[in-house]
Amino acid sequence: MMVRIxxxxxxxxxxWKAGGVPGQVxxxxxxxxxxxxxxxxxxxxDYVVSTHRGHGHVMAKGADSHKMMAEVCGRVDGYCHGxxxxxxxxxxxxxxxxxxxxxxxxxxIATGVGLSCQYNNRRQVCVCFFGDGASNRxxxxxxxxxxxxxxxxxxxVCENNSYAMxxxxxxxxxxxxxxxxxxxxxxxxxSCDGNDVICVYEAAAEAIERARTGGGPTLLECKTWRHHGxxxxxxxxxxxxxxxxxxxxxxxxxxxxxxxxxxGLATAxxxxxxxxxxxxxxxxxxxxARRSPWPSADExxxxxxxx
Amino acid sequence: MTTxxxxxxxxxxxxxxxxxRRDPSVYVAGEEVTTHGVAYGVSGxxxxxxxxxxxxxxxxxxxxxxxxxxxxxxxxxMRPVVxxxxxxxxxxxxxxxANQAAKMHYMFAGQYKVPMVLRVSSGAxxxxxxxxxQSLEAWAAHVPGLKTVAPVTPSDARGLIISAIRDDNPVLxxxxxxLLGSTEEVPEDEYTVPIGKAxxxxxxxxxxxxAWAAMVPTCLQAADALAGRGIQAEVIDLRTLVxxxxxxxxxxxxxxxxxxVAHEAVKTGGFGAEVAxxxxxxxxxxxxxxxxxxxxPDSPIPYSPPLMHxxxxxxxxxxxxxxxxxx
Numbered sequence: 333m334m335v336r337i338x339x340x341x342x343x344x345x346x347x348w349k350a351g352g353v354p355g356q357v358x359x360x361x362x363x364x365x366x367x368x369x370x371x372x373x374x375x376x377x378d379y380v381v382s383t384h385r386g387h388g389h390v391m392a393k394g395a396d397s398h399k400m401m402a403e404v405c406g407r408v409d410g411y412c413h414g415x416x417x418x419x420x421x422x423x424x425x426x427x428x429x430x431x432x433x434x435x436x437x438x439x440x441i442a443t444g445v446g447l448s449c450q451y452n453n454r455r456q457v458c459v460c461f462f463g464d465g466a467s468n469r470x471x472x473x474x475x476x477x478x479x480x481x482x483x484x485x486x487x488x489v490c491e492n493n494s495y496a497m498x499x500x501x502x503x504x505x506x507x508x509x510x511x512x513x514x515x516x517x518x519x520x521x522x523s524c525d526g527n528d529v530i531c532v533y534e535a536a537a538e539a540i541e542r543a544r545t546g547g548g549p550t551l552l553e554c555k556t557w558r559h560h561g562x563x564x565x566x567x568x569x570x571x572x573x574x575x576x577x578x579x580x581x582x583x584x585x586x587x588x589x590x591x592x593x594x595x596g597l598a599t600a601x602x603x604x605x606x607x608x609x610x611x612x613x614x615x616x617x618x619x620x621a622r623r624s625p626w627p628s629a630d631e632x633x634x635x636x637x638x639x
Numbered sequence: 640m641t642t643x644x645x646x647x648x649x650x651x652x653x654x655x656x657x658x659x660r661r662d663p664s665v666y667v668a669g670e671e672v673t674t675h676g677v678a679y680g681v682s683g684x685x686x687x688x689x690x691x692x693x694x695x696x697x698x699x700x701x702x703x704x705x706x707x708x709x710x711x712x713x714x715x716x717m718r719p720v721v722x723x724x725x726x727x728x729x730x731x732x733x734x735x736x737a738n739q740a741a742k743m744h745y746m747f748a749g750q751y752k753v754p755m756v757l758r759v760s761s762g763a764x765x766x767x768x769x770x771x772x773q774s775l776e777a778w779a780a781h782v783p784g785l786k787t788v789a790p791v792t793p794s795d796a797r798g799l800i801i802s803a804i805r806d807d808n809p810v811l812x813x814x815x816x817x818l819l820g821s822t823e824e825v826p827e828d829e830y831t832v833p834i835g836k837a838x839x840x841x842x843x844x845x846x847x848x849x850a851w852a853a854m855v856p857t858c859l860q861a862a863d864a865l866a867g868r869g870i871q872a873e874v875i876d877l878r879t880l881v882x883x884x885x886x887x888x889x890x891x892x893x894x895x896x897x898x899x900v901a902h903e904a905v906k907t908g909g910f911g912a913e914v915a916x917x918x919x920x921x922x923x924x925x926x927x928x929x930x931x932x933x934x935x936p937d938s939p940i941p942y943s944p945p946l947m948h949x950x951x952x953x954x955x956x957x958x959x960x961x962x963x964x965x966x
Binding site for chain 2: 411
C-alpha cells in the first residue's frame with residue numbers, strides 16, 4: 333500500500349510538472365506509513381475523514397487509483413466527475429467522506445460520523461486525519477471535547493510533519509507532543525514514530541479497538557515528514573536542507589523494506605515486483621485519466637441540491 | 640385533520656416529535672435542550688421524556704461542532720435537528736454551514752447528501768443588544784446548496800419543520816423571537832407545508848407587500864392602514880427565501896404593478912435586494928413604479944429601547960412606501 337501511494341503521488345507530481353494537472357496538489361509522499369498503518373485496521377463499513385493532503389488516506393481505504401487520478405486531472409470519469417478535484421475527493425462506497433480544503437474541517441465531521449457509529453452499535457469506527465497545524469484550530473478543541481463527553485468511537489490521527497504550511501511546529505505550538513493535548517479532554521493521547529509502519533500499526537490497533545469496544549476516542553499523534561513542499565509549486569525553502577536530508581533518511585518505505593529484507597519476510601526481487609506492479613498500475617491510471625473527457629459545461633450548476 | 644391550539648414554540652416541538660416518532664434517524668442536539676429547551680423553550684416540551692438523552696442531546700458551548708458534527712452525522716444516514724440559541728452565532732459555524740454542509744453534495748457529485756436542519760432564533764426584541772438580535776438570513780441565501788425558511792404562523796412552523804427534516808438538503812430554519820408566543824389551531828399528524836412556496840396572506844389589487852418573519856404582521860398592519868386610505872394591498876409571506884417562489888411574486892406583480900419588500904435585516908445586501916432585482920429582471924413589463932425596500936438602517940442593533948424602536952422597521956414606514964408607489 334505504501335508503495336502504491338508513493339507511486340501514485342509521484343506520478344501526480346510528474347504530471348503536474350508537465351501541465352496535466354489543473355491547480356495545486358498537496359502531496360502525501362513521505363507520510364505513507366500513517367495512512368497504511370492506521371487504515372489497515374479498518375473495514376469497509378468504517379469511515380475515514382481526510383484533509384487537503386489526503387490521497388494517501390483515500391487510497392489506503394481502498395479507493396480506485398484510476399478514478400482518483402481522473403479526479404485529480406479534473407476529468408469526468410473521476411470520483412466526483414471533476415467537480416471536486418484533489419481536495420474534494422470522496423468514495424461513499426468505502427466510507428471516505430472526502431479530502432477537504434479547509435484545515436481542521438475534518439474534525440467536527442468525523443465527530444458526527446462517530447455519533448452515527450455509536451447509534452448503529454455495530455462496532456464501526458471513524459478515523460479522522462489532520463495535521464499539526466490543524467491541531468491549533470478551534471475545531472480540534474470542540475471536536476475532541478464533544479467526542480470525549482459523548483464517548484464517541486473516533487480516532488483522531490494527527491500527522492505531525494513539523495510544518496503547518498511554512499511555519500515550523502515550534503513556532504506554532506509550545507508543547508513538543510500534540511498527543512499531550514489528549515489529557516486536556518480526558519482522552520488517551522499517544523505519540524508514535526509516524527515513519528515506522530509497525531509502530532503506527534500497533535498504536536492504531538489499540539486506539540481502534542478502544543473505539544470499537546465503547547472505550548471512546550483517542551488522540552494518536554504520528555510524527556512524520558512530507559517530502560515535497562506544502563503544495564506542488566512550493567519549493568519549501570523555509571525548511572533547513574540539513575534537517576530535510578536527515579528526515580528523508582527515515583523514509584517509511586525504505587525502512588519497511590529494510591525490515592522485511594532483514595527479517596527474511598521478502599526478497600529483493602519480491603520488493604522490486606511490488607514496485608513494478610505499482611508503477612504499471614499508476615501508469616494505467618494516468619493513461620485512464622488522460623483519455624477521460626472533460627466534463628461538459630452544462631454540468632456547472634447541476635447537483636447543487638439533493639432531490 | 641385534527642387540530643390543536645398551540646403556540647409557535649409548541650408547534651415546532653410537536654413537528655420535531657412527530658418526525659422523531661416516525662423516523663429513528665432524527666435526533667436533536669444543541670445547548671440547553673434538555674434543561675430549558677432551546678433559549679425559547681422549544682425542544683424541552685416533553686421531548687426528553689419521550690425520546691431519551693440519546694436522541695435529545697445537550698451539547699457543550701461549541702457552535703462550530705454543533706453544526707460541524709451534524710454534517711458528518713447527516714452524511715452517513717442520520718437526520719440531525721441542531722440549533723443555535725441566536726442567529727447571531729452563525730459566524731462561529733459559518734465554515735461548517737457554508738463550506739461543508741452546503742457543498743458536500745455538489746463537490747462529491749452526489750455521493751453524499753446532508754439532510755440536516757439548523758434552527759436559529761432571529762430578531763430584535765427586548766433590548767438584547769447587537770449580538771443577540773440580528774436577522775442574518777442573507778448570509779445563508781448567498782450559499783448555493785442551503786435552503787432557508789422563515790415561517791410566520793404556528794401552522795407553518797409545524798408544517799415547515801417537518802418538511803425541513805424530510806428534505807435531503809441542509810435547511811436553515813429561522814424562528815423570529817417575536818413570533819414564538821403567537822397561537823392558533825395547528826393541524827396535527829401528517830400536515831406539511833412545502834419548502835419553496837410563498838403564501839398570500841391578504842389579497843389586494845393596488846400594491847404588493849412582500850415580507851417574511853416578523854415583518855409579515857407588520858405588513859398586515861400597514862395593509863389595514865392602506866385600506867383606510869382606499870388602497871388594497873396584497874401581502875405575500877414568502878415563508879421560504881431559498882428557493883424563492885418567483886411565480887407567486889410575479890403573479891401578484893402582474894396584478895398590482897407595484898411592489899414593496901420589507902425586512903428587519905439591514906438594507907444593504909439584505910434579501911430584499913434579491914427580491915427587488917429578481918422582480919425587476921423578470922417582471923419589468925408589469926412594473927408601474929420602482930420596487931421599494933423597507934429595511935433596517937445599515938448599523939448594528941442598538942441596545943437602548945428607543946434606539947431599537949428606531950432600528951426595527953415599523954408599519955408606518957411600509958405604509959409610507961406603499962403610498963409613494965401609489966401616488
